[in-house]
Structures are given as C-alpha cells and as structure tokens.
Amino acid sequence: MFVASTVCFLVFMYVASVACRADREPECSRFHYEEQLLEKMVRMEFNVERIQQRLDSVSESCAKLDDSTRLTEEVKDQVGSVYTRWGQDTCPTGSSFIYDGFVAGSHFTHTGSGVNYLCLSKEPIWANGSPTASNVGIIHGSEYETDSANIWTHLHNNEVPCAVCKSRGPTMMIPGKNICYEGWKLEYHGYMMTSYHGHAGSKEFICVDSEATVAEGSNSGDQNGALLYFVKAVCGALKCPPYDGNELITCAVCSQTK
CATH class of the missing domain: 1.20.5 (Single alpha-helices involved in coiled-coils or other helix-helix interfaces)
Known part of the structure; x- marks a missing residue:
C-alpha cells in the first residue's frame, strides 16, 4: 500500500x-x-x-x-574675354555690355596712321588744359562700301556702329566659318570686311555682324574715311575648293564654354 x-x-x-x-x-x-x-x-x-x-x-x-x-x-x-561686335551697338544675349561707339580708323588713302579699326566711344572725355599738337596721326569714321554687292546695299556710305562686350569665356574669331566648333558658343556671325585691296592704306580683317546696322546719327553721304569692303578669296596658294573665288568670306565670333 x-x-x-x-x-x-x-x-x-x-x-x-x-x-x-x-x-x-x-x-x-x-x-x-x-x-x-x-x-x-x-x-x-x-x-x-x-x-x-x-x-x-x-x-x-x-x-x-x-x-x-x-x-x-x-x-x-x-x-571672361572682351571683344568688339562690329556693325552693331548692342551685345549678344549672354554677354555683358561695356560700351558702344563708332568704328574708326585711318583714311583709305593714307599710308601712315594706324592699320587697325577702333571702336571709338560715343562719349569722349578730353584732357584738362586742352593740350594740342601739329604733327599727328589722323583718325576717320568708317563707312560701309557695299554698292557693288548684292547684299547690304542699303548700308552703302553709312557710318558703322560697334559695341564692346564681355563674354563668360575666352573668345576667338573664326574666318571662313559662320558657326562655332564644339565646346564654343556663337556670339555672332557675319562677313569678313577690310579696306579695298587697291587702296594705299591697309587695314586689318574684322568680322562684321550679319545683322549690321548704321551708326547713330549716320547719313548716306559719301564722306569716305576708314572704308569697309567685303572679302573674297583668290584661288591659287589658297586652295579652291574648299574656297571659292566668287563667294564672300564669312566669319564667326565664338566664346569657349568647356
């Protein structure tokens, strides 16, 4: 139990x-x-x-x-870079306006004075005391000489404006092209112009805007001065093609973006 x-x-x-x-x-x-x-x-x-x-x-x-x-x-x-826009008194979009003025240079018959075109300010300031001299270089306003062309005939004998602009990158003028290379922005394009090849006074080649206008206060009277003519190629040492002796040489002003 x-x-x-x-x-x-x-x-x-x-x-x-x-x-x-x-x-x-x-x-x-x-x-x-x-x-x-x-x-x-x-x-x-x-x-x-x-x-x-x-x-x-x-x-x-x-x-x-x-x-x-x-x-x-x-x-x-x-x-940035400073450049002159020939033929216009404003700057392209994206560039800073510095000043506008009148294109000027030495007379087309003179062998002396400067060989370059200048963008003279519209608002000159004179030195104190009004200094002067008798033996000097001479500067003249510039006129379009386009009566023999099939474009810009309305600009003939009128004075030429200009604007000085500042881009955001380095600039260059490309003669013979109206577009820019990769990595460059087009500021403006137009035509190469310079003095007439038979005149005594040689001038530089400049790129005049394709939308060229007349200077403020301009008139179509034949006053001469620092004249501007279109530019053509002469075949020979300069190869045709790619160039053509009958075509007006184009140009482009470009600013670097890369």
Missing part, C-alpha cells in the same frame, strides 16, 4: 511538473519573441543613424559642390 501510494505521488508530481512547464512555455516564448523584436528595433535604429550620417555627409558634399560650381561661375564672370 505504501509503495503504491509513493508511486502515485511521484507520477502526480511528474505530471504536475510537465503541466507547469507546458503552462510556462507560451510565456517564455513571448518573452523570447519580444526580446528578439527589441533587438531588431535597436539594430534598425542604429542603421537609421548610420544612414542619416551618410545622408548628412552627402548633403555636405553637395553643398560644397554647389559652392564650387558657384565659385566657378563667379570666376568665369570675372575672367
């Missing part, structure tokens, strides 16, 4: 122990799940902080890049 009672007691204790563990199992599993969830949340928060740090770093780099870009643009604005 005692043995049977003992066996029954042990069986009861074993069953109770198993039941207790079974009752506690869900509670232990919930705790473990919550612990894992908390751990994942901590890791996620840590990762978010790292991502935020990277974003802050990228934002800082972008800000520096923006500053660098602005600085580059400012440097371009400060450096």
Whole structure:
C-alpha cells in the first residue's frame, strides 16, 4: 500500500511538473519573441543613424559642390574675354555690355596712321588744359562700301556702329566659318570686311555682324574715311575648293564654354 501510494505521488508530481512547464512555455516564448523584436528595433535604429550620417555627409558634399560650381561661375564672370561686335551697338544675349561707339580708323588713302579699326566711344572725355599738337596721326569714321554687292546695299556710305562686350569665356574669331566648333558658343556671325585691296592704306580683317546696322546719327553721304569692303578669296596658294573665288568670306565670333 505504501509503495503504491509513493508511486502515485511521484507520477502526480511528474505530471504536475510537465503541466507547469507546458503552462510556462507560451510565456517564455513571448518573452523570447519580444526580446528578439527589441533587438531588431535597436539594430534598425542604429542603421537609421548610420544612414542619416551618410545622408548628412552627402548633403555636405553637395553643398560644397554647389559652392564650387558657384565659385566657378563667379570666376568665369570675372575672367571672361572682351571683344568688339562690329556693325552693331548692342551685345549678344549672354554677354555683358561695356560700351558702344563708332568704328574708326585711318583714311583709305593714307599710308601712315594706324592699320587697325577702333571702336571709338560715343562719349569722349578730353584732357584738362586742352593740350594740342601739329604733327599727328589722323583718325576717320568708317563707312560701309557695299554698292557693288548684292547684299547690304542699303548700308552703302553709312557710318558703322560697334559695341564692346564681355563674354563668360575666352573668345576667338573664326574666318571662313559662320558657326562655332564644339565646346564654343556663337556670339555672332557675319562677313569678313577690310579696306579695298587697291587702296594705299591697309587695314586689318574684322568680322562684321550679319545683322549690321548704321551708326547713330549716320547719313548716306559719301564722306569716305576708314572704308569697309567685303572679302573674297583668290584661288591659287589658297586652295579652291574648299574656297571659292566668287563667294564672300564669312566669319564667326565664338566664346569657349568647356
């Protein structure tokens, strides 16, 4: 009887122990799940902080890049290049206007004085005391000589305007083309002009705007001065083709963009 009672007691204790563990199992599993969830949340928060740090770093780099870009643009604005737009008294879009004036140079019959065309200011300022001299070089206004051409005949004998402009990059004049090369922006295009080949006074070649106008206060009277003629090629040492002795030489003024 005692043995049977003992066996029954042990069986009861074993069953109770198993039941207790079974009752506690869900509670232990919930705790473990919550612990894992908390751990994942901590890791996620840590990762978010790292991502935020990277974003802050990228934002800082972008800000520096923006500053660098602005600085580059400012440097371009400060450096740039100054050029003359012959035949117009305004500057192309994207270039800064400095001043406008009148094209001038030495008389077409004179062998002395300067050989270049100038853009004389419309607002001359004289030196104090009105100094003067008797032996001097002489400068004349410029006129279009276009009566023998099939274009610009309405400009013939009128005076020539000009504008001095500042581009955002280095500039060059390309004779023989009316477009720019890759990496260069067109400021304006037009025709090469210079003095007549039979005149005594030689002049430089300049690029006169294709939309040439007349100078302020101009008249069509034949006053002569520093004359401007179109330019043609002479075949021989200058190869035809690509050149053509019957065509007017074009030109383009370009500013560098790259």
